[in-house]
Amino acid sequence: MIIGLLIPLLGTMLGSAFVFFMKDEMSARLQKTLLGFASGVMVAASVWSLLIPSMEMVAPSQPSPVGEAFASAAPAAVGFLLGMGFLLLIDELTPHLHIGTDKPEGVKSHLSKTAMLALAVTIHNLPEGMAVGVVFAGAENGVGEISLASAVAVALGIAIQNVPEGAIISMPMRAAGNSKWKSFVIGSLSGAVEPVGAVAVLLLASLLMPVLPYMLAFAAGAMFYVVVEELIPESSSGHHSNLSTIGFAIGFVLMMVLDVVMG
Numbered sequence: 001m002i003i004g005l006l007i008p009l010l011g012t013m014l015g016s017a018f019v020f021f022m023k024d025e026m027s028a029r030l031q032k033t034l035l036g037f038a039s040g041v042m043v044a045a046s047v048w049s050l051l052i053p054s055m056e057m058v059a060p061s062q063p064s065p066v067g068e069a070f071a072s073a074a075p076a077a078v079g080f081l082l083g084m085g086f087l088l089l090i091d092e093l094t095p096h097l098h099i100g101t102d103k104p105e106g107v108k109s110h111l112s113k114t115a116m117l118a119l120a121v122t123i124h125n126l127p128e129g130m131a132v133g134v135v136f137a138g139a140e141n142g143v144g145e146i147s148l149a150s151a152v153a154v155a156l157g158i159a160i161q162n163v164p165e166g167a168i169i170s171m172p173m174r175a176a177g178n179s180k181w182k183s184f185v186i187g188s189l190s191g192a193v194e195p196v197g198a199v200a201v202l203l204l205a206s207l208l209m210p211v212l213p214y215m216l217a218f219a220a221g222a223m224f225y226v227v228v229e230e231l232i233p234e235s236s237s238g239h240h241s242n243l244s245t246i247g248f249a250i251g252f253v254l255m256m257v258l259d260v261v262m263g
Contacts, residue, residue, distance in 0.1 A: 004155050005216060008132060011159030012125075012191025015166025016222045017182045019174045029243055034164030035235035036244030040251025041161040042128075048259040049154045051076055052219035053138070053146055054213040079214035081125065083221025086116045091229065092125055102150070124230065125190065127222030128158045129197025134215045136198065137205035155260035157255040162191055212234075 007032035046224055135154045168222040170187030174180060201208065201215075235244030 004136060004152055005132060005195045005202075007152075007155040008125075008128060008162050008194045009188075009191045011162035012166040012194075013188040015163040015168075016170040016190075017183045018167040019170045019180045019187070022171065028238070029206055029240050030111060030234050031168060032240045032244040033247040034168060035231050035245030037251035038161045038164050038247075039231040039235065039244075040248040040253075041157050041255045042223045042227050042231070043248075044252045044255035044259070045131070045154055045161075046220035048225045048256055049135060049150060049157070049222075049253030050216045051080065053135075053150075054079065054220070057216075058211045074216075076217040077211040078131035079217025080221035080224070081215070083223075084225045085220040085221075085228075086218070087123065087127065087222045087225035091125075091225075097151055124226045125162075125193045127219050127226065128151040128161075129194035130201055130215075131219035131223060132158060132194065133198030133201025134208070134212065134219055137202050138216075140202070141205060141209055148261040150259065155258045155261075157258055158194070160254070161251070166191065205260045 033193050053074055058072045058075055084159075132151075132155050135146055135151040137147045139151040169190055170183040173183040173186060176188075233245075234242065
């Protein structure tokens with residue numbers, strides 16, 4: 001299980017290592033494609049690995065009236081909105097830089113651009129770590145709707161998504177004048193919050209089991225917030241937006257197939 005929790009971090013490290021093999025600046029075409037790919041992976045993981053299991057956990061085994069069916073979807077709806085709201089609050093209170101921009105957002109701060117960029121990535125990686133932790137917690141505690149294979153699929157999907165994210169963070173840092181090793185280390189450390197968040201959820205697993213449907217949907221809502229607020233706007237702006245659309249389709253299908261095959 002420990003290896004499973006570290007899989008997403010390994011994806012970030014692999015992406016950050018791009019600084020050793022590529023030019024100082026990432027091409028706009030590649031960045032658009034990678035952003036779209038990451039968006040597709042996160043959306044598919046949120047739907048198949050988080051939202052659907054959340055609803056299946058409370059769904060009645062037999063056909064039920066509309067009222068009961070609505071009640072079974074309520075935890076997923078509430079958790080999803082709470083996840084979106086939580087990331088919105090953090091986004092507003094934390095000084096950070098959006099990927100691909102130099103304009104700071106959040107509260108006023110004297111932090112360097114590097115520090116604000118690192119904070120932005122931490123915001124993005126928080127829900128991903130929670131997602132990994134909550135699905136492994138469900139598998140460990142014998143929740144029927146969540147198998148160990150599906151938990152590993154979530155970890156692998158997020159790791160795949162972290163590869164372009166690591167590159168998108170480390171490459172601009174290298175282009176700004178940082179050394180290759182510094183860019184790699186800071187890019188890699190940006191993913192450290194994921195195993196930390198996953199372990200924290202696992203340690204609280206016994207307390208979280210009654211609200212696991214809410215937690216699954218909460219992680220999905222937080223991941224959707226990152227996609228809608230950060231990844232899609234950046235990937236669809238300017239030229240080559242069609243490449244981000246293609247990347248989204250490939251990422252979505254890859255994660256969907258991965259989840260179905262391993263789930």
